[in-house]
Amino acid sequence: GESVGLHLPTLSVQEGDNSIINCAYSNSASDYFIWYKQESGKGPQFIIDIRSNMDKRQGQRVTVLLNKTVKHLSLQIAATQPGDSAVYFCAENFVGGGADGLTFGKGTHLIIQP
Amino acid sequence: GAVVSQHPSWVICKSGTSVKIECRSLDFQATTMFWYRQFPKQSLMLMATSNEGSKATYEQGVEKDKFLINHASLTLSTLTVTSAHPEDSSFYICSASPGQIGNQPQHFGDGTRLSIL
Numbered sequence A: 001g002e003s004v005g006l007h008l009p010t011l012s013v014q015e016g017d018n019s020i021i022n023c024a025y026s027n028s029a030s031d032y033f034i035w036y037k038q039e040s041g042k043g044p045q046f047i048i049d050i051r052s053n054m055d056k057r058q059g060q061r062v063t064v065l066l067n068k069t070v071k072h073l074s075l076q077i078a079a080t081q082p083g084d085s086a087v088y089f090c091a092e093n094f095v096g097g098g099a100d101g102l103t104f105g106k107g108t109h110l111i112i113q114p
Numbered sequence B: 001g002a003v004v005s006q007h008p009s010w011v012i013c014k015s016g017t018s019v020k021i022e023c024r025s026l027d028f029q030a031t032t033m034f035w036y037r038q039f040p041k042q043s044l045m046l047m048a049t050s051n052e053g054s055k056a057t058y059e060q061g062v063e064k065d066k067f068l069i070n071h072a073s074l075t076l077s078t079l080t081v082t083s084a085h086p087e088d089s090s091f092y093i094c095s096a097s098p099g100q101i102g103n104q105p106q107h108f109g110d111g112t113r114l115s116i117l
Helices: none
Strands: A010-014 A019-025 A032-038 A045-051 A056-058 A062-067 A072-077 A086-093 A108-113 B004-007 B010-013 B019-025 B032-038 B044-051 B067-073 B076-081 B090-096 B112-116
Touching (some): A019 A086, A019 A108, A032 A062, A032 A072, A045 A056, A045 A062, A045 A072, A072 A086, B004 B090, B010 B019, B019 B032, B019 B112, B032 B076, B044 B067, B076 B090
Parallel strands (some): A010 A108
Antiparallel strands (some): A019 A072, A032 A045, A032 A086, A056 A062, A062 A072, A086 A108, B019 B076, B032 B090, B067 B076, B090 B112
16 A cells, blocks of 8 residues: 655764754645654654645644645654654654554654764 | 554464454544554555444455454454464454544554464
8 A cells, every 4th residue: 555655774973063854745635644753662742733735834843844745745844852752753644544554654764973 | 632552552362362452533433444554564455344333344355253353442442363374473453433434534543563383
């Protein structure tokens, strides 16, 4: 079936720098996208979401960009901190299709260098 | 708010044992919960959709007789791995949403690490 994928499996960033994590999705019908952060041994933690009628959404230190033309999603983390080190997953859902579970991307391991 | 709790967090048992995992929504009601499986260094894969008061919906390739799901109340779904074998060893995670699916994000429990010897 269709899936969500990521370009970079590992991303190393200096503390204080900004980071960008990318995600490509293939289901053009997807209309709801979420970024999750997963620390070792824990479940995914919600970061930010965006619906297909938007192309940008900002949260605290995080921004999600959605480009529906090329089916691309990105997560920008500003002024990275050691606590940002984790695996980040994008996930998609086709809300109009009913109460379906999420399709997750492969994940990017973000490493914050001191 | 929107806390999802799983129990147990870690299970080690012998091959052939059946293991039950609980998923609870602590501060909201959830007519729908989801069960995922995650192997080491891999992504989450949806196993099934748990529906309160009705049968679960399983994803292709997931054996419904192997992974029994019961959603008897609006705050509790259980996943039973029957006659577990080493290949069933994995990280099992549930999720639920406090509102209509798609209007609010799914919130995840902290997972159950299942190790079958």
